[in-house]
Amino acid sequence: MSDEMTEEGGVIKKFMFVNRTAPYGTVYALESLEVVLISAAFEQDACVLFADDGVYQLKKGQNTDALGMKNFSPTYRALEMYDVEKLYVDKESMEARGLTKDDFIVDVEVKTSAEIVSMMEDMDMVLNY
Amino acid sequence: MSDEMTEEGGVIKKFMFVNRTAPYGTVYALESLEVVLISAAFEQDACVLFADDGVYQLKKGQNTDALGMKNFSPTYRALEMYDVEKLYVDKESMEARGLTKDDFIVDVEVKTSAEIVSMMEDMDMVLNY
Amino acid sequence: MKFSIAIHEGPYTHEASDTAYQFIVAALEKGHEIFRVFFYHDGVNNGTRLTTPPQDDRNIVKRWSELAEKHSLDLVVCVAAAQRRGIADADESKRNGKDTDNIAPGFRISGLGQLIESCIQSDRHLTFGD
Amino acid sequence: MKFSIAIHEGPYTHEASDTAYQFIVAALEKGHEIFRVFFYHDGVNNGTRLTTPPQDDRNIVKRWSELAEKHSLDLVVCVAAAQRRGIADADESKRNGKDTDNIAPGFRISGLGQLIESCIQSDRHLTFGD
């Protein structure tokens, strides 16, 4: 690993957060988002991969009024402000679910399996949710 | 529903416990077994269906020494003493996993999908684990 | 009609507790009876009074306590499952040599027989779980 | 080598806590360092002192407390996840207006930053969950 340094001389590592669960059915999506936001405060080189049902986290038009839960999808839009700009969506998962880039609440990069394979191999730390 | 009566004049209902999870990976198999045992004390007409990964609950030769958990598989043998004698195994689940009747720690009736469909429809209460 | 409800998962982690709650509210509004709500597996974790959820989110435990109060619901936490997971009332705490308890108002701890009895006494049983 | 460990599921319900424990014991025996064990999601439920598991089964919480004592392990329970699920130490209890706490010996409650720091400071990070 060739770790970079933060301005204060701390280590910068490459983090990948792998989000594979649908929102609301379980809490993992929400609590993963909380981890991603915190990682930004540590000035780490973070990216988020949405794969399997995780791609549903970014679906536009979520409305939780009848469910009585908090709609946390707008927070994905706030990630950019925290310098978490690398949001990747697994192409195969997206297509299997009949989704396109236009369905997402934020701008994402759609990645093929082969692209994800090499990105993941390049990470220092992979965290799974 | 044509409920029968216990000796004390209580209602007897037809219960089916549907066990679909593997043992040890999660606690559902163990805690389902605890429910089945209790139901016997209520003199109910109980049967247990093992389907999907639930068929693994009955696998012979379980040894949890290295895992450090309690091996609860011998308890399935005790079910007969509690008059829980109707143990059904879903044929399709069993065969998909390469298992046969001889692999099981207790004597079971192997049932086809069609047989399970009509049995399940006949139940008063179905409990899922 | 009389309903028996089982909840298998804890608050927030899975939607099970939410769906069960909404189902029960709707059933009560229609004049149905909820014979008992039985909390099993991680469902017992719905019965702790120590949760402090975020201000902008629902308070699942409090919601159960209030619904129980309003409709005299019988909320039963399975004793065996509760012991594995650390949910205790004053009696359980004393019996097991603990220095405190954590059960929330409106919940009571009892045995698995209460689940079977609930099924026997009710017209329908629904399981909400993972 | 330095390890960072995250545990996402509670005791008994999933095997995650068991596997993590066995992994850590084996790593320590080999002379590796466990920088931190971070309990997230339902993993926070490993940190309650109110469990009373069956006599013939393992005592997961006690096992963690003892391992922490023996090896000076840093067992951190995520504060946000703990608030949702009802795990509190004396400070948290006071701050949130609760009448008691339930944290087990050897565990401490802290923020999510501790997870990121643990990853930064360690050579490997492993997640045990569902």
Added chain:
Amino acid sequence: MLHTVNKSPYTKNSLDTCLRLAKEGSAILLIEDGVYAALTGSEVTSKVEAAMKKFTFYALGADLDARGVQDRVIDGITVVDYAGFVNLATENSGVQSWL
């Protein structure tokens, strides 16, 4: 009998087992992450459409709304609210909850 399915058809096998073991003519209510099976244009759409010849499908509106997919429900699947869920539970002879 009413069958409920609360798991995504992409992640877990619950819907498959339900379709195999539910009696023809049964009602199947998709709830929680199970509602993802109710959508058009996906990899599982054809499987569900085929099953609609054998079963009557329902999906819980609150769960569709929350997930932002209420506008792409397969024609012929009835969207119900929690009161509708209660009705389905009473109108059918029993409930089997596929987890």
Added chain:
Amino acid sequence: MLHTVNKSPYTKNSLDTCLRLAKEGSAILLIEDGVYAALTGSEVTSKVEAAMKKFTFYALGADLDARGVQDRVIDGITVVDYAGFVNLATENSGVQSWL
């Protein structure tokens, strides 16, 4: 990189996604309910055998023993104990835990 898979291949899609997104040559360690993928004579055996051309497979002995399936592990899958798990984690450049 070491990939761990802890879900049954019959129940959840974790193994499939791992096989699709792990780099050729990676080590895959089956743990917990994931060990059911390591067995001969099942519906998933051929899939795993095909994947063995691309990956090196391991299975956790304690989990095989507990489930009573230690005697039917596919030839070429290495059974390891927890110490072996630790070694795999150190020898590989990182760990990806497929849940």
